[in-house]
Amino acid sequence: MKLFSRFTPLQIAIHLYAWSALAWIIFQWVTGTFSINPIQELEQRTGRHAITLLALSLTCTPINTIFKWTEPLKRRRTLGLYAFLYATVHVIIFADLDYGLAWSLIAETVLQKPYIIAGALTFLLLIPLALTSFDVWKKRLGKNWKRLHKLVYLIAPLAVLHFAWSKKGDLFSLSGDIIRPLIYGLVIGIFLLLRIPAIRKALASFSPRRLILLPRKSQQPKADAP
Numbered sequence: 001m002k003l004f005s006r007f008t009p010l011q012i013a014i015h016l017y018a019w020s021a022l023a024w025i026i027f028q029w030v031t032g033t034f035s036i037n038p039i040q041e042l043e044q045r046t047g048r049h050a051i052t053l054l055a056l057s058l059t060c061t062p063i064n065t066i067f068k069w070t071e072p073l074k075r076r077r078t079l080g081l082y083a084f085l086y087a088t089v090h091v092i093i094f095a096d097l098d099y100g101l102a103w104s105l106i107a108e109t110v111l112q113k114p115y116i117i118a119g120a121l122t123f124l125l126l127i128p129l130a131l132t133s134f135d136v137w138k139k140r141l142g143k144n145w146k147r148l149h150k151l152v153y154l155i156a157p158l159a160v161l162h163f164a165w166s167k168k169g170d171l172f173s174l175s176g177d178i179i180r181p182l183i184y185g186l187v188i189g190i191f192l193l194l195r196i197p198a199i200r201k202a203l204a205s206f207s208p209r210r211l212i213l214l215p216r217k218s219q220q221p222k223a224d225a226p
Helices: 002-006 009-031 038-067 071-098 103-112 114-131 135-141 143-149 152-166 179-194 197-205 208-213
Strands: none
Touching (some): 009 071, 038 179, 103 114
16 A cells, blocks of 8 residues: 555554544544533643653654664654644643633733643743754754753653643642653653663663674583593
8 A cells, every 4th residue: 555655654653643632532522422521621632642742752762772763763753743733732722712812811820820830831842842843943053953952851841740730639749630640750751861861871782672683602612521
Protein backbone atom coordinates (compact mmCIF):
# COMPACT_ATOMS: atom_id res chain seq x y z
CA MET A 1 0.00 0.00 0.00
CA LYS A 2 1.15 3.54 -0.80
CA LEU A 3 0.32 4.70 2.73
CA PHE A 4 2.82 2.30 4.30
CA SER A 5 5.48 3.10 1.71
CA ARG A 6 5.17 6.83 2.46
CA PHE A 7 4.85 6.67 6.26
CA THR A 8 6.65 4.45 8.75
CA PRO A 9 4.66 2.41 11.30
CA LEU A 10 5.80 4.81 14.04
CA GLN A 11 4.55 7.83 12.07
CA ILE A 12 1.16 6.19 11.53
CA ALA A 13 0.90 5.25 15.21
CA ILE A 14 1.74 8.80 16.31
CA HIS A 15 -0.82 10.42 13.98
CA LEU A 16 -3.53 7.93 14.93
CA TYR A 17 -2.92 8.39 18.63
CA ALA A 18 -2.72 12.18 18.37
CA TRP A 19 -6.11 12.43 16.66
CA SER A 20 -7.72 9.68 18.74
CA ALA A 21 -8.75 12.05 21.55
CA LEU A 22 -10.56 14.41 19.17
CA ALA A 23 -12.10 11.49 17.26
CA TRP A 24 -13.44 9.97 20.49
CA ILE A 25 -14.89 13.33 21.60
CA ILE A 26 -16.68 13.73 18.24
CA PHE A 27 -17.98 10.15 18.38
CA GLN A 28 -19.39 10.59 21.88
CA TRP A 29 -20.87 13.97 20.95
CA VAL A 30 -22.63 12.56 17.87
CA THR A 31 -23.92 9.49 19.73
CA GLY A 32 -25.12 11.56 22.69
CA THR A 33 -22.88 9.81 25.22
CA PHE A 34 -20.75 12.81 26.11
CA SER A 35 -20.47 14.22 29.62
CA ILE A 36 -23.31 16.13 31.28
CA ASN A 37 -20.73 18.89 31.85
CA PRO A 38 -19.31 19.14 28.31
CA ILE A 39 -17.16 22.27 28.69
CA GLN A 40 -15.33 20.97 31.75
CA GLU A 41 -14.92 17.56 30.11
CA LEU A 42 -13.51 19.14 26.94
CA GLU A 43 -11.03 21.18 28.98
CA GLN A 44 -9.88 18.16 30.95
CA ARG A 45 -9.53 15.80 27.99
CA THR A 46 -7.65 18.22 25.74
CA GLY A 47 -5.38 19.20 28.64
CA ARG A 48 -4.58 15.59 29.52
CA HIS A 49 -3.88 14.72 25.89
CA ALA A 50 -1.57 17.71 25.56
CA ILE A 51 0.45 16.61 28.61
CA THR A 52 0.54 13.00 27.37
CA LEU A 53 1.86 14.06 23.96
CA LEU A 54 4.41 16.33 25.63
CA ALA A 55 5.55 13.39 27.79
CA LEU A 56 5.84 11.17 24.71
CA SER A 57 7.99 13.80 23.00
CA LEU A 58 10.35 13.63 25.98
CA THR A 59 10.76 9.86 25.53
CA CYS A 60 12.37 10.23 22.10
CA THR A 61 15.85 11.18 23.32
CA PRO A 62 16.10 8.43 26.01
CA ILE A 63 14.89 5.81 23.53
CA ASN A 64 17.55 6.88 21.06
CA THR A 65 20.20 6.91 23.79
CA ILE A 66 19.37 3.48 25.18
CA PHE A 67 18.38 1.52 22.07
CA LYS A 68 20.21 3.56 19.38
CA TRP A 69 16.92 3.85 17.49
CA THR A 70 17.15 7.09 15.52
CA GLU A 71 13.60 7.39 14.19
CA PRO A 72 12.05 8.69 17.45
CA LEU A 73 14.33 11.74 17.21
CA LYS A 74 12.72 12.50 13.83
CA ARG A 75 9.23 12.23 15.36
CA ARG A 76 9.95 14.39 18.41
CA ARG A 77 8.87 17.57 16.61
CA THR A 78 5.60 15.98 15.48
CA LEU A 79 4.72 14.97 19.03
CA GLY A 80 5.64 18.41 20.33
CA LEU A 81 3.49 20.17 17.73
CA TYR A 82 0.56 17.90 18.50
CA ALA A 83 1.01 18.74 22.19
CA PHE A 84 0.91 22.44 21.30
CA LEU A 85 -2.18 21.88 19.13
CA TYR A 86 -4.11 20.31 22.01
CA ALA A 87 -2.82 22.94 24.44
CA THR A 88 -4.14 25.62 22.06
CA VAL A 89 -7.54 23.91 21.84
CA HIS A 90 -7.52 23.62 25.64
CA VAL A 91 -6.91 27.37 25.99
CA ILE A 92 -9.57 28.26 23.38
CA ILE A 93 -12.16 26.16 25.20
CA PHE A 94 -11.27 27.88 28.47
CA ALA A 95 -11.30 31.41 27.05
CA ASP A 96 -14.23 31.11 24.62
CA LEU A 97 -16.62 28.36 25.69
CA ASP A 98 -16.04 28.72 29.44
CA TYR A 99 -15.63 32.51 29.79
CA GLY A 100 -17.09 33.79 26.52
CA LEU A 101 -13.96 35.83 25.72
CA ALA A 102 -14.70 38.14 28.65
CA TRP A 103 -11.06 39.22 28.96
CA SER A 104 -11.47 41.20 32.17
CA LEU A 105 -13.10 38.21 33.87
CA ILE A 106 -10.45 35.88 32.42
CA ALA A 107 -7.64 38.11 33.73
CA GLU A 108 -9.29 38.26 37.16
CA THR A 109 -9.68 34.48 37.25
CA VAL A 110 -6.09 33.89 36.15
CA LEU A 111 -4.77 36.11 38.95
CA GLN A 112 -6.98 34.44 41.56
CA LYS A 113 -6.23 30.80 40.76
CA PRO A 114 -2.60 29.56 40.89
CA TYR A 115 -3.26 26.55 38.66
CA ILE A 116 -4.42 28.84 35.85
CA ILE A 117 -1.28 30.96 36.25
CA ALA A 118 0.82 27.78 35.86
CA GLY A 119 -1.23 26.78 32.82
CA ALA A 120 -0.94 30.22 31.22
CA LEU A 121 2.85 30.22 31.70
CA THR A 122 3.05 26.73 30.23
CA PHE A 123 1.14 27.78 27.13
CA LEU A 124 3.05 31.03 26.64
CA LEU A 125 6.38 29.19 26.90
CA LEU A 126 5.19 26.57 24.40
CA ILE A 127 4.52 29.20 21.73
CA PRO A 128 8.17 30.07 20.88
CA LEU A 129 9.09 26.38 20.91
CA ALA A 130 6.31 25.53 18.47
CA LEU A 131 7.09 28.48 16.18
CA THR A 132 10.83 27.69 16.05
CA SER A 133 10.51 23.91 15.77
CA PHE A 134 11.04 23.98 12.00
CA ASP A 135 14.41 23.49 10.33
CA VAL A 136 14.57 27.03 8.97
CA TRP A 137 14.57 28.45 12.50
CA LYS A 138 17.08 25.87 13.64
CA LYS A 139 19.50 27.21 11.02
CA ARG A 140 18.75 30.86 11.74
CA LEU A 141 19.10 30.61 15.51
CA GLY A 142 22.15 28.33 15.51
CA LYS A 143 23.30 27.56 19.05
CA ASN A 144 20.52 29.70 20.46
CA TRP A 145 18.00 27.18 19.12
CA LYS A 146 19.14 24.55 21.61
CA ARG A 147 19.18 27.09 24.41
CA LEU A 148 15.62 28.11 23.58
CA HIS A 149 14.33 24.56 23.41
CA LYS A 150 15.77 23.77 26.82
CA LEU A 151 12.69 25.61 28.06
CA VAL A 152 11.04 22.18 27.93
CA TYR A 153 12.76 21.48 31.29
CA LEU A 154 10.57 24.25 32.72
CA ILE A 155 7.48 23.70 30.58
CA ALA A 156 6.95 20.03 31.46
CA PRO A 157 7.01 20.50 35.27
CA LEU A 158 4.75 23.57 34.93
CA ALA A 159 2.27 21.49 32.90
CA VAL A 160 2.21 18.82 35.60
CA LEU A 161 1.82 21.48 38.31
CA HIS A 162 -1.09 23.03 36.40
CA PHE A 163 -2.72 19.59 36.09
CA ALA A 164 -2.17 18.73 39.76
CA TRP A 165 -3.49 22.05 41.08
CA SER A 166 -6.58 21.79 38.88
CA LYS A 167 -7.60 18.52 40.57
CA LYS A 168 -9.45 18.29 43.86
CA GLY A 169 -6.50 17.15 45.90
CA ASP A 170 -3.15 18.12 47.33
CA LEU A 171 -0.16 16.65 45.52
CA PHE A 172 2.24 17.74 48.25
CA SER A 173 0.32 16.05 51.08
CA LEU A 174 -0.66 13.10 48.84
CA SER A 175 -4.37 13.53 49.54
CA GLY A 176 -7.43 13.69 47.29
CA ASP A 177 -7.51 13.15 43.54
CA ILE A 178 -3.76 13.10 42.89
CA ILE A 179 -3.03 9.63 41.47
CA ARG A 180 -3.04 10.66 37.81
CA PRO A 181 -1.06 13.91 38.32
CA LEU A 182 1.43 11.98 40.46
CA ILE A 183 1.94 9.40 37.70
CA TYR A 184 2.45 12.14 35.11
CA GLY A 185 4.88 13.91 37.42
CA LEU A 186 6.96 10.78 38.04
CA VAL A 187 7.05 9.76 34.37
CA ILE A 188 7.96 13.23 33.10
CA GLY A 189 10.52 13.64 35.89
CA ILE A 190 12.24 10.40 34.87
CA PHE A 191 12.29 11.38 31.18
CA LEU A 192 13.75 14.78 32.00
CA LEU A 193 16.46 13.19 34.15
CA LEU A 194 17.35 10.81 31.32
CA ARG A 195 17.96 13.82 29.06
CA ILE A 196 20.70 15.24 31.30
CA PRO A 197 24.03 14.91 29.39
CA ALA A 198 25.89 13.01 32.13
CA ILE A 199 23.04 10.50 32.52
CA ARG A 200 22.67 10.17 28.75
CA LYS A 201 26.37 9.37 28.46
CA ALA A 202 26.11 6.72 31.17
CA LEU A 203 23.04 5.18 29.55
CA ALA A 204 24.72 5.11 26.15
CA SER A 205 27.61 3.06 27.55
CA PHE A 206 25.24 0.50 29.06
CA SER A 207 22.63 0.37 26.33
CA PRO A 208 21.31 -3.14 25.54
CA ARG A 209 22.24 -2.90 21.85
CA ARG A 210 25.83 -2.01 22.62
CA LEU A 211 26.14 -4.84 25.12
CA ILE A 212 24.80 -7.29 22.54
CA LEU A 213 27.27 -6.08 19.91
CA LEU A 214 30.31 -6.18 22.20
CA PRO A 215 32.72 -8.90 21.04
CA ARG A 216 33.06 -11.78 23.42
CA LYS A 217 36.46 -12.62 24.78
CA SER A 218 37.88 -15.59 22.97
CA GLN A 219 38.15 -18.61 25.19
CA GLN A 220 41.62 -20.08 25.36
CA PRO A 221 41.74 -23.87 25.09
CA LYS A 222 42.67 -25.57 28.31
CA ALA A 223 46.18 -27.00 28.40
CA ASP A 224 46.47 -30.76 28.57
CA ALA A 225 47.37 -32.12 31.94
CA PRO A 226 51.01 -33.16 32.15
